[in-house]
Amino acid sequence: MTxxxxxxxxxxxxxxxxxxxxxxxxxxxxxxxxxxxISTDKVDTEIPxxxxxxLSEVMVEEGKTVGxxxxxxxxxxxxxxxxxxxxxxxxxAAPPPAPAPEPAAPPVQxxxxxxxxxxxxxxxxxAAEPAxxxxxxxxxxxxxxxxxxxxxxxxxxxxxxxxQDVEGYLAARPxxxxxxAxxxxxAAPPAPAPVAAAPxxxxxxxxxxxxxxxEPLSTMRMKIAEHxxxxxxxSAHVTTIHRVDMTAVAKMREHNKAAFQAxxxxxxxYLPFIVRAxxxxxxxxxxxxxxxxxxxxxxxNEINIGIAVALENGLIVPVIRAADEKNVLGLQRSVVxxxxxxxxxxxxxxxxxxxxxxxxxxxxxxSLVGTPIINQPQVAILGVGTVDKTPVVIHDAIAIRSxxxxxxxxxxxxxxxxxxxxFMTKVKQVLEGWTEEVQ
Amino acid sequence: xxxxxxxxxxxxxxxxxxxxxxxxxxxxxQGAIPDQLLLVEHPHVVTLGRNGHRENLLASDEIxxxxxxxxxxxxxxxxxxxxxxxxxxxxxxxxxxxxxxxxAAYVRGLEQVxxxxxxxxxxxxxxxxxxTGVWVEGRKIAAIGVHIARWVTSHxxxxxxxxxxxxxxxxxxxxxxKPVTSMAALGIRAGLEDVGYVLAxxxxxxxxxxxxxxxxxxxxxxxxxxx
Numbered sequence: 001m002t003x004x005x006x007x008x009x010x011x012x013x014x015x016x017x018x019x020x021x022x023x024x025x026x027x028x029x030x031x032x033x034x035x036x037x038i039s040t041d042k043v044d045t046e047i048p049x050x051x052x053x054x055l056s057e058v059m060v061e062e063g064k065t066v067g068x069x070x071x072x073x074x075x076x077x078x079x080x081x082x083x084x085x086x087x088x089x090x091x092x093a094a095p096p097p098a099p100a101p102e103p104a105a106p107p108v109q110x111x112x113x114x115x116x117x118x119x120x121x122x123x124x125x126x127a128a129e130p131a132x133x134x135x136x137x138x139x140x141x142x143x144x145x146x147x148x149x150x151x152x153x154x155x156x157x158x159x160x161x162x163x164q165d166v167e168g169y170l171a172a173r174p175x176x177x178x179x180x181a182x183x184x185x186x187a188a189p190p191a192p193a194p195v196a197a198a199p200x201x202x203x204x205x206x207x208x209x210x211x212x213x214x215e216p217l218s219t220m221r222m223k224i225a226e227h228x229x230x231x232x233x234x235s236a237h238v239t240t241i242h243r244v245d246m247t248a249v250a251k252m253r254e255h256n257k258a259a260f261q262a263x264x265x266x267x268x269x270y271l272p273f274i275v276r277a278x279x280x281x282x283x284x285x286x287x288x289x290x291x292x293x294x295x296x297x298x299x300x301n302e303i304n305i306g307i308a309v310a311l312e313n314g315l316i317v318p319v320i321r322a323a324d325e326k327n328v329l330g331l332q333r334s335v336v337x338x339x340x341x342x343x344x345x346x347x348x349x350x351x352x353x354x355x356x357x358x359x360x361x362x363x364x365x366x367s368l369v370g371t372p373i374i375n376q377p378q379v380a381i382l383g384v385g386t387v388d389k390t391p392v393v394i395h396d397a398i399a400i401r402s403x404x405x406x407x408x409x410x411x412x413x414x415x416x417x418x419x420x421x422x423f424m425t426k427v428k429q430v431l432e433g434w435t436e437e438v439q
Numbered sequence: 440x441x442x443x444x445x446x447x448x449x450x451x452x453x454x455x456x457x458x459x460x461x462x463x464x465x466x467x468x469q470g471a472i473p474d475q476l477l478l479v480e481h482p483h484v485v486t487l488g489r490n491g492h493r494e495n496l497l498a499s500d501e502i503x504x505x506x507x508x509x510x511x512x513x514x515x516x517x518x519x520x521x522x523x524x525x526x527x528x529x530x531x532x533x534x535x536x537x538x539x540x541x542x543a544a545y546v547r548g549l550e551q552v553x554x555x556x557x558x559x560x561x562x563x564x565x566x567x568x569x570x571t572g573v574w575v576e577g578r579k580i581a582a583i584g585v586h587i588a589r590w591v592t593s594h595x596x597x598x599x600x601x602x603x604x605x606x607x608x609x610x611x612x613x614x615x616x617k618p619v620t621s622m623a624a625l626g627i628r629a630g631l632e633d634v635g636y637v638l639a640x641x642x643x644x645x646x647x648x649x650x651x652x653x654x655x656x657x658x659x660x661x662x663x664x665x666x
Contacts, residue, residue, distance in 0.1 A: 010540070011544070032589075040516075040542060040543065041542075041571055042584050043542045043543075043545070044489050044490070044587070046588040217616060218616070219611050220497075346500075348499070348502070349502065
């Protein structure tokens with residue numbers, strides 16, 4: 001067996017990220033054949049195999065960052081192995097005199113180490129440390145978690161303590177007696193252990209585990225943030241909420257669901273009905289389909305409805321153009337198409353421009369009511385809550401109906417509450433008395 | 440002192456340059472050729488490093504195609520970047536065993552070459568800790584991404600000389616939301632050949648190798664950068 005270790009790629013480099021295995025466990029590999037790739041600060045490096053044989057064990061998965069000299073895999077030289085195995089210990093006796101006081105013999109890695117020069121031996125360890133070489137990663141974990149390493153039984157090659165051993169110990173620790181009795185972080189493990197010999201390296205950060213993590217905003221996130229604050233600053237937001245009985249729509253949907261799936265390959269949801277109702281109401285109240293530009297009102301003759309689509313780390317509002325020329329089928333088709341292409345980043349730039357009114361369907365995530373932010377330079381946005389079967393009073397009797405809450409955020413600079421509620425009443429009226437064919 | 444050949448390739452598409460690098464890397468690994476410094480200018484192309492994130496590509500394939508920009512995944516370190524006309528791209532093929540077996544020192548060396556080159560044109564550029572590349576007042580002027588196989592380097596650096604910076608809008612360069620700049624944007628008008636000539640000299644000094652002396656390869660009239 002030959003240990004394959006994370007090589008040292010430079011004096012100041014103490015760890016590397018294993019980015020790709022070029023061989024799978026069980027596969028044969030030739031000596032010097034590329035075995036895996038590592039990444040360190042803008043440099044990708046192919047690492048050749050230190051020996052010929054079968055890749056018998058992979059200890060470090062892709063994407064993990066480990067300290068140098070961490071064993072990442074083992075190679076079984078089986079048949080041809082005898083000679084190689086015999087050569088290993090011999091080679092191991094030969095390396096330049098290591099100043100290491102470590103009693104236990106390092107594993108075969110000395111012979112196995114690829115191109116880079118044998119790393120300087122580990123620093124002498126604090127008294128409490130167990131015998132056997134420790135990887136910088138293990139030292140670091142011990143330091144950060146305040147672990148007395150002599151309490152851990154190593155399961156690695158030659159009884160060495162592996163990362164997994166430390167993790168196992170940590171997992172078990174809360175139940176068992178916590179290692180140090182002293183209250184405040186004691187100086188217990190003096191831990192001078194500079195990771196390898198890094199002369200100019202800054203001292204490692206203090207032992208406390210990080211309480212925060214800093215990550216720059218994505219470009220999309222920055223744009224969303226900018227837009228949201230701009231909108232809040234620009235418009236006088238007011239939100240009005242109406243309760244809508246969707247039972248007629250639910251029936252229509254039930255009736256056509258199977259046919260939609262069979263004929264068009266997509267399901268029929270509530271959303272296109274709501275878009276359609278909004279379009280009818282926008283035609284009646286064109287001020288909600290307008291923009292405000294300085295002291296002018298811009299009335300848009302087209303009704304282009306933006307549909308908010310949630311992405312993994314953001315949000316985009318593709319636009320259904322000429323939405324007033326589409327029936328429920330056409331609207332559903334547009335919604336499905338735009339959402340799919342938004343998620344796969346296939347939208348064309350003009351498909352997110354030119355909206356005159358927006359709809360956001362937070363009900364699909366279970367929200368009852370929301371107060372959406374206007375998509376500038378529009379003046380209103382309709383929020384759609386979840387559709388739930390709810391007991392309601394009709395003609396002094398209790399009935400079970402499909403109920404949905406629709407909220408309209410509007411710009412009070414241009415639109416007054418009376419107009420907003422007239423608009424919503426129209427939307428409600430269309431939905432509650434649904435008669436239009438859907439296809 | 441080691442020798443290092445300088446090959447000025449002029450305008451060459453990314454795939455051809457990649458193919459050439461692969462061939463030279465193999466020859467360098469076998470010791471058949473000395474160290475090389477390739478200097479090239481690419482047509483519009485967006486390249487994505489092996490560990491890059493596709494989401495840092497902000498444009499769809501269609502938009503890129505319409506803008507005449509190729510997209511090319513590749514095997515260097517680093518995230519996403521853009522190459523195009525007006526950018527001096529350098530691909531050193533060095534055997535680091537003959538210099539220093541230290542990839543971090545190599546990257547710092549490339550930065551030094553770029554910093555010294557920019558200084559020769561009166562631009563004070565520097566490093567930002569943990570953000571590989573060369574920066575001028577918080578703006579990135581040169582990007583670095585390297586591949587190493589058996590201590591032989593490939594890929595390298597890209598210095599914005601008179602790059603049309605608007606093409607960077609299609610990507611989040613190197614996954615960082617920091618602005619980019621160019622020598623031209625900083626008021627320095629220089630041709631790629633002249634910058635390459637100065638750069639080769641600093642390259643030889645930083646990496647301890649003998650660069651051929653003489654006039655830049657392109658002696659003809661300076662090409663007009665097309666947009």
